[in-house]
Amino acid sequence: MAAAAALIAGMAPLAACASNGESASAQQPQAQTTTPPPAAPQATTGYTDAQIDAFVAARSQINQLTPGTTTEEQQQNQIRISQILQEAGVTPEQYNQILEASQIDQTLSNRIAVAAVGDSLSDDQLRAFVTASAEIEPLNATLTSGTETERAQAAEQIRGILARNNLTIEVYNGIAAQARTNAELQARLQALNAPADAPSGSE
Structure with a gap:
């Protein structure tokens, strides 16, 4: 029984570890917009499964982009990010809001993790x-x-x-x-x- 108890305890999502800025989410590039950045998001789980799936689909492709080292490369990345978001059906504002909210809302972070896996x-x-x-x-x-x-x-x-x-x-x-x-x-x-x-x- 001791081993089983250890397994269950180990199943707890790593909130503290992830919140140190080392999680995959914390390393994500944000989608740039021409509008002012949204206010700091409040912890919320009010996103639909479709929105979470769209976010995960977009993030998986954005993660594969090589960070640009020149202005031209960075501009090309932004063009590609815009295309990715459009194909996934998520706006830059929604993407950034979900990204930021997931870093303060463990329930939302868990939903994203489940959808990604x-x-x-x-x-x-x-x-x-x-x-x-x-x-x-x-x-x-x-x-x-x-x-x-x-x-x-x-x-x-x-x-x-x-x-x-x-x-x-x-x-x-x-x-x-x-x-x-x-x-x-x-x-x-x-x-x-x-x-x-x-x-x-x-x-």
Whole structure:
């Protein structure tokens, strides 16, 4: 039972780690607009699934753009970003609002993570999650109650754990968020974790 408890604890989305400016979302380029930037967004979950899906679709393509080093390259990137947003059916204002809101609203961030990961998770991804969550679980208390220095150190350790297991914070959080409500996914995770829980000998 101890291993199972550790797994469940490790399923908590990495809010503290992500909020240190190291999450995938925090690194996203914002879509530039000709209008003044919107006021700081309030935490909200009032976005529809269609809006979240459009945001995720646009972000995945924007992430693939190489940052421009010259004025011409930056202008070309902005043209391409405008095309991507139009194709995804999201305005620059909506994109930026969702991006900024996701950094202060963990529920919204979880919805985006779930949408980005999808529901076609391989056993390899889930095994990596199980392994990572077992290592991350002891660090959870530090992330929530440690000093600023301790939280930074724990976040760095977690990034290393995720890298060793070929996981991003977004993918980890997507699996963790789904596992909270998806009974089938919970069963798959428990099955993959079962060998570690099995007794070493017979009674």
